[in-house]
Amino acid sequence: xxxxxxxxxxxxxxxxxxxxxxxxxxxxxxxxxxxxxxxLAEFVDMPASKVHRYLxxxxxxxxxxxxxxxxxxxxxxxxLRVGLAALGSIDVLKVAAAPLSQLxxxxxxxxxxxxxxxxGATVVSIEPAVRAVTVVTQIGSVLPLLSSSTGLVFAAYLxxxxxxxxxxxxxxxxxxxxxxxxxxxAAIRAEGLHAVHGLLMPGVDAVSAPIFNALGQVAxxxxxxxxxxxxxxxxxxxxxxxxxxxxxxxSWRMGYEAG
Numbered sequence: 001x002x003x004x005x006x007x008x009x010x011x012x013x014x015x016x017x018x019x020x021x022x023x024x025x026x027x028x029x030x031x032x033x034x035x036x037x038x039x040l041a042e043f044v045d046m047p048a049s050k051v052h053r054y055l056x057x058x059x060x061x062x063x064x065x066x067x068x069x070x071x072x073x074x075x076x077x078x079x080l081r082v083g084l085a086a087l088g089s090i091d092v093l094k095v096a097a098a099p100l101s102q103l104x105x106x107x108x109x110x111x112x113x114x115x116x117x118x119x120g121a122t123v124v125s126i127e128p129a130v131r132a133v134t135v136v137t138q139i140g141s142v143l144p145l146l147s148s149s150t151g152l153v154f155a156a157y158l159x160x161x162x163x164x165x166x167x168x169x170x171x172x173x174x175x176x177x178x179x180x181x182x183x184x185x186a187a188i189r190a191e192g193l194h195a196v197h198g199l200l201m202p203g204v205d206a207v208s209a210p211i212f213n214a215l216g217q218v219a220x221x222x223x224x225x226x227x228x229x230x231x232x233x234x235x236x237x238x239x240x241x242x243x244x245x246x247x248x249x250x251s252w253r254m255g256y257e258a259g
Contacts, residue, residue, distance in 0.1 A: 024051060034070070093113065095250050099250045100127050103224065104127035120154075137225070147170070149199070194209075207239060208221050209246075
């Protein structure tokens with residue numbers, strides 16, 4: 001007797017087929033730039049014959065390709081187009097909104113997000129502390145490069161060509177040398193954040209950490225700021241750990257994968 005699949009069964013098979021196809025696409029991305037069929041099959045824990053069938057369909061649709069010289073497989077042009085479209089749709093302000101708000105709620109300290117603009121580190125979002133004594137900056141405020149935790153984190157991660165003009169202006173005003181900051185930048189990159197105590201404003205401490213995009217570039221800096229008498233801005237303290245977790249969550253949503 002011939003068995004006839006119901007529409008529901010057919011729909012489930014299509015969903016399962018799509019899931020397998022996306023699993024193989026994810027594996028191709030993780031094994032980029034290219035991989036052998038046997039390595040790919042081992043990675044997704046499927047028979048090589050099954051993986052090969054799916055690869056042929058992906059190649060036909062442009063989502064995968066095979067190098068004729070090595071017979072290895074990699075992502076195709078259509079996968080690149082989808083990836084670029086996804087990157088273009090990611091807005092760091094939207095991505096960081098929930099982590100920023102949650103950080104404020106957890107610490108009850110003022111938290112803000114800054115991006116790099118034409119004039120330097122520019123505040124674009126603020127979540128003020130909910131209490132009588134609070135420290136609040138304003139949206140649109142531009143923070144100094146070398147005398148704020150936010151600016152110093154940007155300076156540590158941005159290419160020098162993007163910060164050199166502003167750095168030189170501030171060095172002249174502060175009567176410092178560029179070499180004075182080399183060790184500080186290295187320490188920021190090693191620790192992944194930076195804390196200051198009364199640097200920009202007496203009696204006000206702050207700790208800042210970077211948010212990275214999918215290319216590993218600094219997309220924004222998140223900062224927690226509060227009065228010295230009430231806020232522990234130590235780089236090893238609980239506020240710093242919460243900040244680090246918030247920026248890591250935002251970076252992950254931006255497509256960043258730590259090495």
